[in-house]
Amino acid sequence: MNLFKAELRRLARRRLSLVFGILAVAGVVGLTAIMWATSSQGPDEGQLAEAQAQADQWNEDNPDYGDCLEDEGFFEENANYAWAVEDSAYADMSHEERCEFYVGGMTAEDFIYTYTFSFENEGSYMLIGVAIVAGLIMMMLASSAIGAEWSSGGMSNLMVWHPHRMKVWGAKLGAALAVCAAAVAGVVVLAFGLLYLTAAVRGEVGDLDGVWWEATLERLGRTGLLTLGMTALGASLAMLGRHTAIAGGVIAGYLIIGDMLVQITSMSLPVDYPERFSLYTWVMAWISGKIELYNWNSSGMEMTPDVMVITATDAGLLLGGIVVLFGALATWAFQRRDAA
Amino acid sequence: MPPIIEISGLRKTYSRAFRQPHNALDGLDMEVAAGQVHGFLGPNGSGKTTTLRALLGLIRVDGGDMRIFGEEVPRRLPQVVSRIGAVVESPQFFKHFSGRLTLQLLAESAGVPRSRVEEVLEQVGLKDAAKAAVKGYSLGMRQRLAVAQALLKQPQLLILDEPANGLDPAGIHHMRELLQWLAHSQGVTVVVSSHLLSEVQQLCDSMTIVSRGRRIVDGKVADIIAGHSSASLSVRFPDAASLPEAVEALTGAAPDLTAAVDRDRLVVTGAPEPAWVTKTLADAGIYLSELVTETKNLESVFLELTGTAPVPGRTVQIGQSVEVPQAAPGGVAIDVQAEGVER
Ligand SMILES: Nc1ncnc2c1ncn2[C@@H]1O[C@H](COP(=O)(O)OP(=O)(O)OP(=O)(O)O)[C@@H](O)[C@H]1O
Ligand SMILES: [Mg+2]
Numbered sequence: 001m002n003l004f005k006a007e008l009r010r011l012a013r014r015r016l017s018l019v020f021g022i023l024a025v026a027g028v029v030g031l032t033a034i035m036w037a038t039s040s041q042g043p044d045e046g047q048l049a050e051a052q053a054q055a056d057q058w059n060e061d062n063p064d065y066g067d068c069l070e071d072e073g074f075f076e077e078n079a080n081y082a083w084a085v086e087d088s089a090y091a092d093m094s095h096e097e098r099c100e101f102y103v104g105g106m107t108a109e110d111f112i113y114t115y116t117f118s119f120e121n122e123g124s125y126m127l128i129g130v131a132i133v134a135g136l137i138m139m140m141l142a143s144s145a146i147g148a149e150w151s152s153g154g155m156s157n158l159m160v161w162h163p164h165r166m167k168v169w170g171a172k173l174g175a176a177l178a179v180c181a182a183a184v185a186g187v188v189v190l191a192f193g194l195l196y197l198t199a200a201v202r203g204e205v206g207d208l209d210g211v212w213w214e215a216t217l218e219r220l221g222r223t224g225l226l227t228l229g230m231t232a233l234g235a236s237l238a239m240l241g242r243h244t245a246i247a248g249g250v251i252a253g254y255l256i257i258g259d260m261l262v263q264i265t266s267m268s269l270p271v272d273y274p275e276r277f278s279l280y281t282w283v284m285a286w287i288s289g290k291i292e293l294y295n296w297n298s299s300g301m302e303m304t305p306d307v308m309v310i311t312a313t314d315a316g317l318l319l320g321g322i323v324v325l326f327g328a329l330a331t332w333a334f335q336r337r338d339a340a
Numbered sequence: 341m342p343p344i345i346e347i348s349g350l351r352k353t354y355s356r357a358f359r360q361p362h363n364a365l366d367g368l369d370m371e372v373a374a375g376q377v378h379g380f381l382g383p384n385g386s387g388k389t390t391t392l393r394a395l396l397g398l399i400r401v402d403g404g405d406m407r408i409f410g411e412e413v414p415r416r417l418p419q420v421v422s423r424i425g426a427v428v429e430s431p432q433f434f435k436h437f438s439g440r441l442t443l444q445l446l447a448e449s450a451g452v453p454r455s456r457v458e459e460v461l462e463q464v465g466l467k468d469a470a471k472a473a474v475k476g477y478s479l480g481m482r483q484r485l486a487v488a489q490a491l492l493k494q495p496q497l498l499i500l501d502e503p504a505n506g507l508d509p510a511g512i513h514h515m516r517e518l519l520q521w522l523a524h525s526q527g528v529t530v531v532v533s534s535h536l537l538s539e540v541q542q543l544c545d546s547m548t549i550v551s552r553g554r555r556i557v558d559g560k561v562a563d564i565i566a567g568h569s570s571a572s573l574s575v576r577f578p579d580a581a582s583l584p585e586a587v588e589a590l591t592g593a594a595p596d597l598t599a600a601v602d603r604d605r606l607v608v609t610g611a612p613e614p615a616w617v618t619k620t621l622a623d624a625g626i627y628l629s630e631l632v633t634e635t636k637n638l639e640s641v642f643l644e645l646t647g648t649a650p651v652p653g654r655t656v657q658i659g660q661s662v663e664v665p666q667a668a669p670g671g672v673a674i675d676v677q678a679e680g681v682e683r
Contacts, residue, residue, distance in 0.1 A: 006449035015436055153432020156398055157489070160426050161450055163397045163417040338399035 003162060007175035011145055017179075020137045024187050028130060032194040039117035039203040051111035058106040068099035075102070119199035120206020124216040126195060127188055128223050128287060134187040135180070135227025139234035140248065142176035146235050147244030156339045169334050173235050173327075180231040184224055222312060223287055229323040236323075236330035255279075273308045286315035342410055344497055344529045345372040345395070350404035352390055352553075364390045365401070366553035372531055372546075377523045379540040379547035379561065380533040383648045387553040388533040389429050392501050396426055408497065422450065425495030427503065431486030435475035439466055439485050442474060443492060452493050460488040465514065479506030487515070498522065498530045504539055512536075516543050537638040541565070551646040561638070568641040572609040573617060576630040580604045589624035590617065607634075 011017060043051070059065050068074040072095060075081045084090055084102040099105055149155045162168050199205045206212075237247035259278055266274035273293045275281045285291035289312045294305040352365040365387045372378045382388050393399045395406055397414035406413045411420050433442050443457045461470050464484040469477065477485065483506045490498055498519075504512050520543065522528040534540050540547060541561060548558040557564055577583065586606055587599045597610040611617050614631055621628055642648075 002451045003449045006445050009448065010445050013437065013441060149434060152434050154434045156428065157432065158446075158449070159398060160396050160428065161421070161446055163414065163421050336400070339393075 003167060003171040004174055007171045008178065011141070011175055011179050014141075014145060016144055017141060020141055021183070024134055024137055024183070025190065027133065028187060028191045028194060031126065031130070031191070032198055035117050035195065035198045036202055038115050039198065040114050041116060041203065043112045043114055047112060048108055051108040054111040055106040055108050062104065065099060065103050065105040068103045069096065069105075074099070117199050117203030118206050119196060119203065120208060120212060123192075123195055123199065124212075124219060127191055127216070128219055130191040131184055131188050131220060131223045131227060134184045135223075135230045138176075138180040138183055138227060139230040139251065141234075142180065142231045143234035143238035143247035143251075144244040145176065146172060146238035147242065147247055150238070150242035151244070159339055165334055166331070169239070169331060173232065176231050176235050177228055180228055181224070184227045188220065188224075219287055219289070222289075222316075225316075226283065226286060226319070229319060233323050233326055236326040239330035240326070240333055272306070276308065276310070282310065282315040282318050285310040286312055286319055288312075291315075341374050343371040344374050344409060345370065345531065346405075346407040347371070347391070347395070348405050350391065350394060350406065351402045352387070352394060352399065353402050363553055365394070365404075367404070368550060368553055369555045370548050370550075370558070372529060372548075374529050375523060375527050376545040377519055377530045377532065377543055379544035380531055380550070381535075381537070381540060381547055381642060382533075382550035383646050384535075386550050386646070388550065389501055390553075391550075392426070392428050392499055392531075392533065395499070396424075396428060398428065422493060423496040424499065425490035425493055425497070426499040427486040427490050428499075428501050430502075430505065431482050431489075433474045433482070433485065436473055438471050438473055439477070439481075439488075440470040442485065443489055446489055447492055450493060456492055456494070460491045463491060463518065464488045465511075480508060480511055483507055484511070496528055498528055500530070500532045502533055502535065504532075504534060504536055512539065519543060537642055541638045549642065549645055551648075556645050565638055565641055568644065572607055572634050573611055573614055574630075574632045574634055575606040575608060575617065575621075575628050576604065577606075577626065578629045582626050585624070586621055586626050589626060590620060593620045 071077070074095075075085050075090075075098065081102060084098070087102075089101075090098065093101065100107070146155075149158070158168060159165065196205065234247060234251065237250050238244060241247050241250065259280065262277045263274065266277045272295045275293050281291060281293070291310045293308040293310070295308065347368060347370040350365050350368040350370075351363065353361045353363050355361045368387065368391060370380075370391070380388050380391070390399070394401045395408065395413065397417045408417075409420050409423065411417075413420070437445075440457060440461065443460065444454065446452075447454060447457055458467075461467050464487050466481065466484050466488060469481055474482065474485065483503065487500065487503055490500065500519075503515055503519075507515060516539070519530050519532065523530045523545075532540075532543070534543075544561050546558070546560050547564065549556045549564075559567075575586070577586065583601050583604075583606055587601065590597060590599045590608060590611070594611065597608065600607045608617060614633060618628065618631065
């Protein structure tokens with residue numbers, strides 16, 4: 001327990017923790033600022049009038065549109081628009097709509113670009129994104145904390161104090177996971193507060209009913225587990241490689257190059273559902289609860305493809321298996337290998 | 341009282357790519373008695389650090405038994421580690437933490453009271469630098485910090501790998517006083533590995549000399565030196581021309597004596613006693629102007645025992661002892677012919 005507390009303090013006292021903490025908070029604040037600036041609850045009267053003037057101007061400069069509005073038989077008489085008459089949607093529209101749609105008239109809305117941030121629709125995606133970024137940061141922090149201790153020689157020193165290696169590893173992993181959980185939760189709560197405020201002031205909150213809460217909390221919970229897994233993976237890789245750069249290199253290398261290679265090779269091989277070889281597919285399945293892959297090849301000319309469903313359980317087993325595998329490897333290596 | 345540290349038949353083999361495996365420890369034996377400062381000596385690469393690492397459970401060994409406080413290690417190390425303070429190899433710390441924080445984290449992790457941190461900082465003379473980050477420490481300051489962390493838990497056994505490394509003369513003096521005080525008035529057993537032979541001679545009560553992963557000799561420092569000081573005599577004459585005559589006179593009187601001319605003096609070994617030399621020479625009509633008994637110091641004993649005495653025009657490579665005398669079972673009683681060691 002003492003060792004665990006000391007490890008927590010060691011993590012907290014690292015300068016990198018401070019830097020990453022500031023970066024994470026700055027990121028959330030920056031996201032909020034962007035939403036704050038781009039979102040609005042709709043145009044005010046001045047903007048509306050100005051846009052209307054612009055639209056009128058445009059329509060004036062476009063004689064076809066004026067002609068269309070004035071002439072009820074515009075489409076039937078004009079051979080150039082015969083194609084429009086044959087369009088399946090044509091019959092259901094009023095004449096004005098037809099002019100706007102086929103000839104191209106402008107209304108005030110076309111000249112006003114308003115975006116309304118809807119917390120109900122977009123909030124949970126943003127929170128998940130924030131949690132994933134926080135998790136990546138924690139993965140780097142965990143691997144750098146352990147890697148730096150190996151390469152600085154601090155690990156051997158610690159082992160002279162604590163010969164029970166599994167206790168050392170447990171304390172370090174536990175401290176990294178605890179800090180990860182706290183950091184991700186903190187960042188998500190901060191993001192929730194700021195984004196909710198932004199939506200309330202500059203956009204619309206929407207209806208956050210029981211269904212919304214359930215879906216959001218479920219996804220966020222799984223994302224939280226994902227970040228814990230990433231942290232454990234980062235720590236394990238650093239334990240195996242005994243250097244931050246090795247752990248970071250392996251992770252970045254896989255995520256960027258490895259995944260690309262996997263995709264290229266699977267594309268050139270005649271396999272069904274090549275996406276299933278990409279880690280991202282499984283991560284998406286884990287977070288969203290289910291993902292469907294379509295296979296257009298097998299069905300030939302038919303329009304209904306074969307479907308492969310990956311559920312969160314499948315994805316959890318695979319991703320969890322990867323984390324457990326590397327964790328076990330790291331444990332085994334730490335138990336057996338000489339400390340330099 | 342049983343020995344604090346007992347090592348027998350310790351082996352450690354490093355496998356090397358494309359080369360013969362290397363026996364860093366080749367059946368090493370060692371015993372350290374309680375309440376002493378014990379020196380651990382050997383040429384570079386002879387396995388001192390490897391032994392200490394093995395003792396502290398940092399590396400796995402390929403054979404042999406080790407006991408500390410009578411407990412088998414590394415298996416029972418967790419039970420005894422609270423009584424052991426150690427520094428292995430050049431001390432390394434996380435660079436961005438201050439000296440004080442480094443010690444505090446260790447103290448906290450093992451449940452040592454915080455107040456000890458200030459005490460040991462004071463003890464090793466790092467009080468003023470305690471706030472600075474370790475990356476700004478000099479070699480000697482790091483060494484002091486390492487010793488401070490070893491002292492932190494008030495150990496009954498202190499294991500220091502080259503503690504004098506990087507220390508200034510005042511620091512060495514201070515360290516010597518500290519270690520002797522710990523051993524002689526606090527009853528702490530201290531094991532120091534060192535290259536500074538004069539230092540070992542002044543600091544240690546007993547010692548073990550190793551070479552190529554084997555014990556060559558152990559015992560009380562004074563005994564070892566005495567056992568190997570087949571004291572030689574340096575004789576000078578008013579006139580250097582009488583040197584060849586003197587050699588003849590001496591070897592003629594005692595055939596198993598060696599008398600070697602060294603510039604303007606004569607080095608005599610194997611003579612019964614100085615008075616005999618004076619008399620023999622006087623009988624031959626040669627009068628001497630100076631006669632000095634040269635007792636050997638640890639350095640020549642060490643060079644002789646480990647076979648690393650410099651040979652003119654050649655460098656001795658690491659691990660290339662000229663010849664390793666067979667380890668004598670349990671003691672000092674080795675008789676090594678000491679030729680060409682003087683100078
Ligand atoms: N990790 C390692 N891998 C391979 N060989 C090693 C390793 N560590 C030590 N050795 C070898 O073991 C031998 C003993 O090394 P050790 O560090 O114990 O020497 P030492 O007596 O402490 O030397 P020094 O006086 O220079 O500190 C050396 O020949 C060295 O090359
Ligand atoms: Mg060494």
